[in-house]
Amino acid sequence: xxxxxxxxxxxxxxxxxxxxxxxxxxxxxxxxxxxxxxxxxxxxxxxxxxxxxxxxxxxxxxxxxxxxxxxxxxxxxxxxxxxxxxxxxxxxxxxxxxxxxxxxxxxxxxxxxxxxxxxxxxxxxxxxxxxxxxxxxxxxxxxxxxxxxxxxxxxxxxxxxxxxxxxxxxxxxxxxxxxxxxxxxxxxxxxxxxxxxxxxxxxxxxxxxxxxxxxxxxxxxxxxxxxxxxxxxxxxxxxxxxxxxxxxxxxxxxxxxxxxxxxxxxxxxxxxxxxxxxxxxxxxxxx
Amino acid sequence: xxxxxxxxxxxxxxxxxxxxxxxxxxxxxxxxxxxxxxxxxxxxxxxxxxxxxxxxxxxxxxxxxxxxxxxxxxxxxxxxxxxxxxxxxxxxxxxxxxxxxxxxxxxxxxxxxxxxxxxxxxxxxxxxxxxxxxxxxxxxxxxxxxxxxxxxxxxxxxxxxxxxxxxxxxxxxxxxxxxxxxxxxxxxxxxxxxxxxxxxxxxxxxxxxxxxxxxxxxxxxxxxxxxxxxxxxxxxxxxxxxxxxxxxxxxxxxxxxxxxxxxxxxxxxxxxxxxxxxxxxxxxxxx
Numbered sequence: 419x420x421x422x423x424x425x426x427x428x429x430x431x432x433x434x435x436x437x438x439x440x441x442x443x444x445x446x447x448x449x450x451x452x453x454x455x456x457x458x459x460x461x462x463x464x465x466x467x468x469x470x471x472x473x474x475x476x477x478x479x480x481x482x483x484x485x486x487x488x489x490x491x492x493x494x495x496x497x498x499x500x501x502x503x504x505x506x507x508x509x510x511x512x513x514x515x516x517x518x519x520x521x522x523x524x525x526x527x528x529x530x531x532x533x534x535x536x537x538x539x540x541x542x543x544x545x546x547x548x549x550x551x552x553x554x555x556x557x558x559x560x561x562x563x564x565x566x567x568x569x570x571x572x573x574x575x576x577x578x579x580x581x582x583x584x585x586x587x588x589x590x591x592x593x594x595x596x597x598x599x600x601x602x603x604x605x606x607x608x609x610x611x612x613x614x615x616x617x618x619x620x621x622x623x624x625x626x627x628x629x630x631x632x633x634x635x636x637x638x639x640x641x642x643x644x645x646x647x648x649x650x651x652x653x654x655x656x657x658x659x660x661x662x663x664x665x666x667x668x669x670x671x672x673x674x675x676x677x678x679x680x681x682x683x684x685x686x687x688x689x690x691x692x693x694x695x696x697x698x699x700x701x702x703x704x705x
Numbered sequence: 706x707x708x709x710x711x712x713x714x715x716x717x718x719x720x721x722x723x724x725x726x727x728x729x730x731x732x733x734x735x736x737x738x739x740x741x742x743x744x745x746x747x748x749x750x751x752x753x754x755x756x757x758x759x760x761x762x763x764x765x766x767x768x769x770x771x772x773x774x775x776x777x778x779x780x781x782x783x784x785x786x787x788x789x790x791x792x793x794x795x796x797x798x799x800x801x802x803x804x805x806x807x808x809x810x811x812x813x814x815x816x817x818x819x820x821x822x823x824x825x826x827x828x829x830x831x832x833x834x835x836x837x838x839x840x841x842x843x844x845x846x847x848x849x850x851x852x853x854x855x856x857x858x859x860x861x862x863x864x865x866x867x868x869x870x871x872x873x874x875x876x877x878x879x880x881x882x883x884x885x886x887x888x889x890x891x892x893x894x895x896x897x898x899x900x901x902x903x904x905x906x907x908x909x910x911x912x913x914x915x916x917x918x919x920x921x922x923x924x925x926x927x928x929x930x931x932x933x934x935x936x937x938x939x940x941x942x943x944x945x946x947x948x949x950x951x952x953x954x955x956x957x958x959x960x961x962x963x964x965x966x967x968x969x970x971x972x973x974x975x976x977x978x979x980x981x982x983x984x985x986x987x988x989x990x991x992x
Contacts, residue, residue, distance in 0.1 A: 428727070436729040436751025437933070440715070442722075464723025481904065484984065617768065617932045643930075643938060643984070645904045646724070650937010651930060683986040692979035697771065697930070699970040 427460060430473050433582060434618050434648045439475070441465050441646075447542050452534035454586040459542040465646060467543055469510055471535070472585050478646045482512055482546060487685040488642035488693060489654055490516035493575045493610035494523065495668035495690060496658065500574040501525065504602070506562030506590065508579035509535030514557075515549030517577065519680045522670070526555045527573075529562040531586055563589050566598040574604055578611035583622065591622070593629040596657065600633045608658045609634070615641065616700045617649035626655045627704060635661035639704050640693035642684065666694040714747060717760050720869060721905050721935045726762070728752055728933075734829050739821035741873040746829045752933060754830055756797055758822070759872050765933045769799055769833060774972035775929035775980060776941055777803035780862045780897035781810065782955035782977060783945065787861045788812065791889065793849030793877065795866035796822030801844075802836030804864065806967040809957070813842045814860075816849040818873055850876050853885040861891055865898035870909065878909070880916040883944065887920045895945045896921070902928065903987045904936035913942045914991060922948035926991050927980035929971065953981040 428440040441462045448459040458470040466479025477485065490513055494500045502525045505513050509530040517526055530536055536559070539547040550557060558565065562578070576599050580587035589595060590611065599609045609630070614622035623639060630637040634657030641653040656665055671687040672680065696704060715727040728749045735746040745757040753766025764772065777800055781787045789812045792800050796817040804813055817823055823846070826834040837844060845852065849865070863886050867874035876882060877898065886896045896917070901909035910926060917924040921944030928940040943952055958974040959967065983991060 426725075434751075436749060438713075438727050439724070440727060441724045462723060464721075617930070643904070643936075645936035645938075647937075649930075649932035650934075651932075677985055684984040686985045686988065688982045688988075689984060692982040695975045695979040697971040697976060698964055698973045701973065701975075 427470070429475055429648075431582070431584075431648075433584065437648075439646065439648065441468065448538050450534065452532050454532045455581075457532070457534050457538055459538055469539065469543060471581050474582060475646055476581060477510055477512060477543075477546065479543075479545060481645050484642045484684040485644045485652060486512035486516045486546070487682060488640070488689075489513060489577055489579055489610055489612065491520070491685045492640055492654060492690060492693060493577060493608045493656060494520045495670045495687075496656070496663060496665055497574055497608050498606065498669050500608075502573050502604075503527070504529070504573040504576045506565075506576065506578045506580065507531075507587065508577070510539040510543055510546040511536070511549035512546035513549065513577055513579045514552055514555055515546060518549060518552035518554050523554060526552065527558070528555060529558045529560050529565045531559070531561055533559045563595060563598065566602045569602050571602065571604055573602055574607050576602060576607070576609045578609070580612050582614070591626055593632065596629045596633040600657075600659070603659055606658075606660045608656065608663075610654050610656045613639065613653050613655040615647075615649045615651050615653050616696070617651070620700070623653055623655075624704065630655045630657040634658055636663045636665070638665040638694060639696070640665070642693060666691045714757070716762055716935070718869070718935075724935075726933065726935065728755065735825050737821065739819050741819045742868075744819075744821050744825055746825055756826065756830060758868050761869060762933055763868060764797055764799060764830075764833065766830075766832060768932050771929045771971040772931045772939060773799035773803045773833070774969060775927070775976075776800060776864055776866055776897055776899065778807070778972045779927055779941060779977060779980060780864060780895045780943060781807045782957045782974075783943070783950060783952055784861055784895050785893065785956050787895075789860050789891075790814070791816070791860040791863045793852075793863065793865045793867065794818075794874065795864070797826040797830055797833040798823070798836035799833035800836065800864055800866045801839060801842055802833060805836060805839035805841050808963075810841060813839065814845070815842060816845045816847050816852045818846070818848050820846045850882060850885065853889045856889050858889065858891055860889055861894050863889060863894070863896045865896070867899050869901070878913055880919065883916045883920040887944075887946070890946055893945075893947045895943060895950075897941050897943045900926070900940050900942040902934075902936045902938050902940050903983070904938070907987070910940055910942075911991065917942045917944040921945055923950045923952070925952040925981060926983070927952070929980060953978045
């Protein structure tokens with residue numbers, strides 16, 4: 419075999435046994451157990467800076483943009499006027515960075531449970547934490563689940579940028595989370611939640627999509643390429659209170675000038691459409 | 706860090722330093738140096754059987770179908786009548802398996818340089834090597850580059866299913882290989898070659914696409930999700946002698962009945978279209 423040296427970090431997760439991704443570390447920038455999870459930041463030889471929570475890669479400097487842009491602009495561009503947005507999770511600031519770029523968004527509320535992730539991201543991941551500087555943003559440290567219980571009919575879009583369903587994010591993949599989100603939406607509102615991949619977590623994809631379908635008159639699954647995530651992609655479940663929504667057709671199409679001004683590196687209106695196109699083996703299963 | 710145990714295999718390649726994919730091995734089924742390369746087959750705990758050439762994963766039982774179907778049906782379904790097809794490489798038999806399913810294909814010629822890969826695939830990878838049993842197929846062991854020099858204006862489609870551009874496949878990524886392929890095509894002919902990914906090998910993608918554009922009046926780049934390849938996807942360069950071809954619109958659209966009959970697990974006409982949709986950061990670079 420071909421053993422890795424001591425300066426390599428290997429992701430290890432019970433969700434994906436038998437296969438793993440590893441990267442070479444130049445420097446351990448942070449390594450600390452927070453109240454909720456183990457928070458690590460590495461400087462690497464090929465991926466730039468990398469945030470790891472409880473042993474699982476959350477984002478790398480090389481490819482984080484595809485995740486942040488997709489989870490943000492799929493729901494925002496499906497909505498006719500997404501003025502007020504709630505972000506649950508997203509402690510690195512990357513989703514706030516993208517949502518704040520959208521010309522129709524006036525107000526962003528973010529609820530992240532782990533203050534340590536925010537603090538560490540501000541210190542070591544400024545290319546994402548720049549999102550916290552948006553004048554549109556109000557940032558709360560707390561439990562997103564509890565926050566939703568106290569805020570009814572308030573948001574046009576709710577984006578759940580959670581870690582995987584082990585650890586502090588478990589409740590964000592359960593059916594009553596979708597019930598709560600629905601109640602917190604204004605009429606015509608849309609939710610978008612991280613939801614695993616068809617290659618590694620098909621059970622998670624189908625259960626999350628089923629929970630969403632039970633609460634929302636329209637629901638769908640989409641995905642983005644993120645090379646450093648297991649299977650090289652990540653998926654999202656979207657639900658809408660508008661039963662006539664056509665998820666794969668954005669209501670707002672950015673011009674090339676807007677793409678440049680917004681510094682979009684992944685998302686465009688063709689990518690939006692393609693994000694909903696599924697391989698044959700799951701196309702009929704999920705539709 | 707999190708070192709892997711002795712029964713894990715880690716891919717190691719100078720093309721992608723600093724990051725690697727590893728899998729747990731249940732059994733080493735084959736390990737031999739052929740005339741051209743190191744040929745290994747593993748039985749694994751999570752990916753089924755895996756073929757490795759010179760230390761690089763070629764295909765896994767879990768996800769090989771997305772590669773084989775895409776490299777085959779993108780060019781075949783762009784052609785109005787792909788009666789005669791040449792496969793260069795493809796020693797595992799997977800591309801022959803897919804090409805032989807296409808209803809318009811009457812004759813397939815395949816040229817694989819390494820007889821050992823064919824032999825080992827027949828023994829350990831029957832789910833792919835089944836392609837060699839097609840009555841449409843004539844299989845030659847030899848150098849695809851040399852074969853093309855002796856066969857002019859003979860094929861409607863040429864598919865190059867090569868390993869990466871180190872080792873025996875180097876010549877298949879050079880400009881004069883595209884010159885040779887062009888000469889071997891009938892009028893309206895199409896080529897499709899494995900060509901790296903936008904995430905890890907952008908230089909290879911652009912150089913291969915440039916070589917293709919110099920020889921063909923129409924050329925484009927597409928990709929498929931293959932979780933066990935570096936970056937979780939693989940790309941293809943397509944060239945056509947028909948300057949008016951619209952690559953992203955298949956001329957032949959399979960019905961659901963045909964998809965089932967052909968046992969398509971990845972390819973469908975929407976996937977065909979989506980395969981050509983590029984993220985913003987490379988969309989303008991490659992077009």
